Structure formats: C-alpha cells, structure tokens
Amino acid sequence: MSTTPEQAEQQNTPEALWAAETVYRPDLFAGKVALVSGGGSGIGRATALLFARLGAKVAICGRTAEKLDAVVEFARARGAEMIAVPTNVREPEQVEALFARIDDTWGRLDCVVNNAGGQYPQQAIDYAPKGWAAVINNNLNGSWYMMQRAAQYWREHPLPTGVSASIVNVVVVTERGMPGVAHTVAARAGIIGASRTVAVEWAPLGIRVNCVAPGLTATEGLSVYPPEAVREFPLANPMKRPGTAMEIAEGCIYLSASSGRFITGEVLTIDGGGKLWGELWTAGRPEYYKLPG
Numbered sequence: 001m002s003t004t005p006e007q008a009e010q011q012n013t014p015e016a017l018w019a020a021e022t023v024y025r026p027d028l029f030a031g032k033v034a035l036v037s038g039g040g041s042g043i044g045r046a047t048a049l050l051f052a053r054l055g056a057k058v059a060i061c062g063r064t065a066e067k068l069d070a071v072v073e074f075a076r077a078r079g080a081e082m083i084a085v086p087t088n089v090r091e092p093e094q095v096e097a098l099f100a101r102i103d104d105t106w107g108r109l110d111c112v113v114n115n116a117g118g119q120y121p122q123q124a125i126d127y128a129p130k131g132w133a134a135v136i137n138n139n140l141n142g143s144w145y146m147m148q149r150a151a152q153y154w155r156e157h158p159l160p161t162g163v164s165a166s167i168v169n170v171v172v173v174t175e176r177g178m179p180g181v182a183h184t185v186a187a188r189a190g191i192i193g194a195s196r197t198v199a200v201e202w203a204p205l206g207i208r209v210n211c212v213a214p215g216l217t218a219t220e221g222l223s224v225y226p227p228e229a230v231r232e233f234p235l236a237n238p239m240k241r242p243g244t245a246m247e248i249a250e251g252c253i254y255l256s257a258s259s260g261r262f263i264t265g266e267v268l269t270i271d272g273g274g275k276l277w278g279e280l281w282t283a284g285r286p287e288y289y290k291l292p293g
C-alpha cells in the first residue's frame with residue numbers, strides 16, 4: 001500500500017481515525033480501562049480513540065487541557081467513555097493525582113500506554129546541559145514515573161489469577177542511532193532497558209511490560225523539525241513513506257490486548273524497515289554526509 005506524506009497527514013484527524021479500518025473486534029476491551037499519555041495529539045490520540053472504539057473506558061493525559069478536551073468531546077459524542085486529566089508526566093505528584101482520579105472514576109486499570117514525549121533536534125555537540133536535562137526528564141523520568149506508578153497500582157489492586165495488565169512504552173528506534181536527537185535516543189534506550197528488567201520483576205504481579213518503537217510517523221509532532229529534514233521525509237525507510245498514527249496505535253493495541261499475553265520485555269519496531277535502510281537527519285544533513293551532485 002502506498003501512502004503519500006499528505007495522505008498520512010489526512011489520516012491523523014480524529015474523524016479519519018474513528019472511521020479507519022481495524023483488524024480488531026469492537027468488544028476487545030469491553031469492561032476494561034486504559035490510560036494513554038500524550039492522548040491529545042498524534043499517536044496518543046490515535047491509540048486512545050482505538051481503545052475507545054474497541055470498548056475500553058479511556059483516560060488521557062497531557063499538559064494541554066484544550067487538546068485533551070477536544071479528544072474527549074469527540075469520543076463522547078460517539079458514545080465512548082473517556083476522561084481527560086491534565087498532567088505533566090515529569091511531576092510525580094501530578095502522576096499520583098492522575099492514578100487517583102482513574103481509581104475514583106472507574107476503580108480499575110488494565111492497560112497503560114506511555115506515549116507522552118518529545119525532544120528538539122540539534123547536533124549533540126551543541127546541547128546545553130539544560131536542554132539535555134529537559135529531554136531526559138521528559139522521556140526517561142516522565143515515562144518511568146508513569147510505569148512505576150502503574151505497577152504500584154496493580155500491587156495495591158491485585159489482578160485476578162490468570163489476568164494480566166499491560167504497560168506499553170512508546171520509544172524511538174535506538175539500534176542505528178538517530179543523528180540530531182541523541183538525547184532522546186539515550187532517554188528511550190533507558191526506558192527499553194528498564195522495561196526489560198521490570199518485565200521480570202513485575203511478572204509475579206501479572207504485569208507485562210513492552211515497548212513500541214515507531215519509525216517516522218506523520219503527526220503534528222513533526223512540525224518541530226527543519227524543512228530541509230522534512231523534505232527527505234518520505235525517504236527514511238524502504239517503503240519510502242511515513243507511518244500513520246493508526247499503524248502505531250494498532251501495534252500498541254496488539255501488545256495491550258490478549259494477543260500480547262505471552263509477550264513481555266520486547267520492543268515492537270514499526271518503522272517500515274527504517275532501521276535496516278534509509279537516512280534520518282533530524283537536524284539536517286551535515287556537509288560531510290552530503291551526496292555528490
């Protein structure tokens with residue numbers, strides 16, 4: 001299937017996401033509760049809407065209340081049960097309040113997708129200490145606070161025997177490195193390492209912990225990258241197209257649902273083969289790597 005960058009962008013609207021075909025059955029998450037961070041836009045919104053279409057009650061969080069409210073209004077108008085809880089995942093006390101709100105509202109939690117994150121593109125040699133710290137704080141500490149609090153929730157509210165809870169951490173592809181975003185690659189590699197370790201530690205609690213590593217995906221998040229980089233956008237993988245938010249959301253659902261019941265500590269890469277071939281110069285292509293002609 002070929003998807004142009006323009007088509008991929010059009011597929012990122014709430015209306016398109018709600019209407020998009022999915023392989024999953026509509027009652028897959030009936031009676032279950034899912035939490036999606038960064039649910040006000042992009043991949044997080046696509047994942048939250050897909051959970052809702054599949055019958056889950058959904059809590060979304062992010063820093064910007066207006067973005068969250070728009071998604072909740074959209075989903076509720078279509079019969080979904082969804083709440084917005086403005087939260088900065090870098091602040092442990094806000095994360096605490098988020099889990100308390102979910103427990104007060106529904107008294108249960110089944111799936112967490114830690115998708116909130118972001119960075120800015122810059123050559124690593126020029127990172128200011130404050131910038132490095134901001135990206136590590138956002139993507140390593142923030143995701144960690146969320147996954148640890150989720151595990152504590154399930155320790156406080158033990159799962160019935162044979163039932164598993166799921167954490168999915170949205171990361172980036174770390175195998176090849178990604179020039180221009182070394183700070184986020186470092187942070188996400190930390191989350192991947194922590195996930196592999198707690199997948200073992202938390203298995204006795206019935207918790208599965210996995211990661212999804214998207215390749216270049218057409219979301220509003222890409223607006224922070226330089227036009228020079230964005231021009232090369234469709235060439236970053238062998239399929240020569242960006243991924244869509246829905247394609248990443250379906251991967252998150254695969255790991256969260258019973259389809260993932262024997263999977264823990266894994267990283268599911270959804271990048272159209274981008275880690276095998278293609279170039280991603282997120283802060284522009286340095287002179288040294290320019291091609292002749």
Ligand SMILES: CCCCCCCCCCC/C=C/C(=O)SCCNC(=O)CCNC(=O)[C@H](O)C(C)(C)COP(=O)(O)OP(=O)(O)OC[C@H]1O[C@@H](n2cnc3c(N)ncnc32)[C@H](O)[C@@H]1OP(=O)(O)O
Pocket residue numbers: 117118119120121122128130131132134135138172178181216220221222224225229230231232233234236279280281282
């Ligand atoms: C081949 C084609 C390629 C096309 C494009 C490829 C893209 C692939 C990218 C890799 C895959 C990942 C994709 C995505 O993640 S998509 C987008 C997700 N969303 C975002 O990234 C959101 C945008 N980013 C941010 O919101 C912020 O950068 C961040 C959250 C990381 C920091 O926020 P915070 O509010 O804490 O920090 P400040 O803004 O106050 O800044 C703190 C210090 O950080 C330094 N800084 C920040 N921005 C920049 C910048 N643009 N350039 C240089 N330095 C920056 C700086 O030191 C700040 O301190 P000062 O303000 O005091 O200078």
Ligand SMILES: NC(=O)C1=CN([C@@H]2O[C@H](COP(=O)(O)OP(=O)(O)OC[C@H]3O[C@@H](n4cnc5c(N)ncnc54)[C@H](OP(=O)(O)O)[C@@H]3O)[C@@H](O)[C@H]2O)C=CC1
Pocket residue numbers: 037038039040041042043044061062063064065067087088089090115116117118119138142170171172173213214215216217218219220221222
């Ligand atoms: N698009 C891509 O090509 C790729 C994306 N990713 C990752 O996927 C995830 C989603 O990105 P994408 O959908 O593309 O971009 P978006 O920018 O649309 O999504 C990021 C979301 O995270 C929220 N967020 C950021 N920081 C925080 C915070 N401290 N606390 C709470 N919420 C926060 C943002 O909302 P708000 O600002 O309102 O808080 C926003 O809704 C990110 O982790 C991103 O790095 C990974 C690889 C490739």
